[in-house]
Amino acid sequence: MTQPAAQQKPPPWWRTLRADPPAHLRIAIGAAMVGVIVFVWWFLTRGEATEAIISPGRLPAPGGVFASTGKLVENDLETHIWATMKRILTGVSIAAVVGVTMGVLASSYRVIAAAMTPIVVFFRSIPMGALFPLVLLFAAGNAERQKTVFVVLAVIPFIFSDTFASISSVPQRYIETAQTLGASRQQIIRKVLFPIALPDIITGLRFQFGLALGYIMLVETNELQQGGLGALLWTTQRSYAVDSMERVYMLLFVITALAFALDHLIRFFQRGFFPYRSDL
Amino acid sequence: MATDDEAPAAETPAKPETPAKPETPAKPEPEAAPAKPEPEATRKPVTAQVGEPLLKPLAPAKPVPVVTFEKVTKSFGNFTAIKDVSFTIEDHPGRGEFVAILGPSGCGKSTVIRLIAGLTPQFPASGGKVLVDGKHITGPGPDRGMVFQDYTSFDNRSVLDNIAFGLECRGMAKDERNELARKWISKVGLSVDRDADKYPHQLSGGMRQRVAIARTLILEPRIILMDEPFGALDPPTRSRMQEAMIKLWRELSPTIFLITHSIEEAVYLADTIIIFSSSPGTVLEVMHLEPPYKPALEAQRDPQFLDTVFGIRETIEKLESSTRAGD
Numbered sequence: 001m002t003q004p005a006a007q008q009k010p011p012p013w014w015r016t017l018r019a020d021p022p023a024h025l026r027i028a029i030g031a032a033m034v035g036v037i038v039f040v041w042w043f044l045t046r047g048e049a050t051e052a053i054i055s056p057g058r059l060p061a062p063g064g065v066f067a068s069t070g071k072l073v074e075n076d077l078e079t080h081i082w083a084t085m086k087r088i089l090t091g092v093s094i095a096a097v098v099g100v101t102m103g104v105l106a107s108s109y110r111v112i113a114a115a116m117t118p119i120v121v122f123f124r125s126i127p128m129g130a131l132f133p134l135v136l137l138f139a140a141g142n143a144e145r146q147k148t149v150f151v152v153l154a155v156i157p158f159i160f161s162d163t164f165a166s167i168s169s170v171p172q173r174y175i176e177t178a179q180t181l182g183a184s185r186q187q188i189i190r191k192v193l194f195p196i197a198l199p200d201i202i203t204g205l206r207f208q209f210g211l212a213l214g215y216i217m218l219v220e221t222n223e224l225q226q227g228g229l230g231a232l233l234w235t236t237q238r239s240y241a242v243d244s245m246e247r248v249y250m251l252l253f254v255i256t257a258l259a260f261a262l263d264h265l266i267r268f269f270q271r272g273f274f275p276y277r278s279d280l
Numbered sequence: 281m282a283t284d285d286e287a288p289a290a291e292t293p294a295k296p297e298t299p300a301k302p303e304t305p306a307k308p309e310p311e312a313a314p315a316k317p318e319p320e321a322t323r324k325p326v327t328a329q330v331g332e333p334l335l336k337p338l339a340p341a342k343p344v345p346v347v348t349f350e351k352v353t354k355s356f357g358n359f360t361a362i363k364d365v366s367f368t369i370e371d372h373p374g375r376g377e378f379v380a381i382l383g384p385s386g387c388g389k390s391t392v393i394r395l396i397a398g399l400t401p402q403f404p405a406s407g408g409k410v411l412v413d414g415k416h417i418t419g420p421g422p423d424r425g426m427v428f429q430d431y432t433s434f435d436n437r438s439v440l441d442n443i444a445f446g447l448e449c450r451g452m453a454k455d456e457r458n459e460l461a462r463k464w465i466s467k468v469g470l471s472v473d474r475d476a477d478k479y480p481h482q483l484s485g486g487m488r489q490r491v492a493i494a495r496t497l498i499l500e501p502r503i504i505l506m507d508e509p510f511g512a513l514d515p516p517t518r519s520r521m522q523e524a525m526i527k528l529w530r531e532l533s534p535t536i537f538l539i540t541h542s543i544e545e546a547v548y549l550a551d552t553i554i555i556f557s558s559s560p561g562t563v564l565e566v567m568h569l570e571p572p573y574k575p576a577l578e579a580q581r582d583p584q585f586l587d588t589v590f591g592i593r594e595t596i597e598k599l600e601s602s603t604r605a606g607d
Contacts, residue, residue, distance in 0.1 A: 174434065178445070180426035181425070193450070
């Protein structure tokens, strides 16, 4: 109790709740975990097809999976990636224009919010898969449009809600300041509320890209000839290629990497555009 | 009464009554667009004075007070924030009045200021009359600038764009407003070269408050409302800001309302002090003091200054112990 402070050391991180290990150690631990997973994977799939603990028809060996990348690229992987990207970019963009506009207006003019609430509650609550047959029916004949429309429907209620929340959480004090500086209501929306909420609105959009990617995989299994990663996944699994399973697993990695890259690309731009938001 | 304002119009350098460009601050216009005392017209003279100190002697026979409170009451449900508050702040053309509002916590000081600003939910009052230039307030406006305690810099705007915000809302051209904003950056003691392009998160609290003050004063409001503007600053920064404020006040001569917890600050800055008592808030005393002419630190060592401060402190302490208010 009476010990001088200089002699006391804080307890080491491994004996302290919520204390982070040093950065290099954190990375090393992460890398080791990947190593363990690949090792277990290799162990479960080693040897001939008949000797492997898990048969290659279900889980092919890691070497074969990585080696199948070449075959995937030869089979128009790039085209499929672009087909998928184009759909989610178009879908989310359309949804963003409508959803953000409506969200900003609804947050500022609450009469619009009152009118929008039942619609948003419906679309947020319904499992999107349940709407799929209807979308097929309504956008029948144009498989490309079906897919985009589905993405739009899936993300728009969330974009609306996120925008609404972002605008609403701008402190009232900013509005009061703008008012005493002579800003009109429209100017407050355009010059204060929207720009201050914009970084958060874009964070919301970033999450919606993830959601859209999830839905597009499902939708692309319809009308397979239209391509896209979902279609490619489906057709690869059913193909008679010797390494079809290898390619399926490789595709999963590709899709994951794509989602990760997209998320970080948006974050990169966010940080560039909003240097004053250190929390992004 | 409004026609009295016409007198000085004749004295301003010959310039035909062009109704255009009230937002051009470089040219002072005749004082009042006087023929029409309509609500819109009341804001014009304020902007018209922009740019240079008001030199014109304005001596109407019976001037309209800048701010009048007549038995103003504001209640929120069962809670009465202020009750029967009455005071009058006269117009002193060419000088302006510096009014400090003192009182224990929760005595409705902010309510008074926000009623003048026209900010909800304090505005409108539940009873009584709040008049600015003899007219009822309809809502917030740039003729009544406000500086809040928490620095409400627009985080997404540079210092320059923060200061130019009000001019931008008026539709002033970009070059013109930026030039004016640069002038104001140096007027409040910031550096144009170093600070103009910074964002608020790169500034200290004192610097951010300077930005907020410049952003309000650039519009040359008739009335400036300050709700504990220096409350969050450290003492040296605080006295520097007080001196900067005095200097700007002399230059622009607006009527300033300042809420403060610091009796020294009130006595140093103000020529009128309104002391409030609490629960419910009402005016206890209105004091008139000598306007400040010495630098802050020097003035605050003056024996007479200390006497005044001590007297007010006693009054407020008596109040606080009798009402058991405060925190």
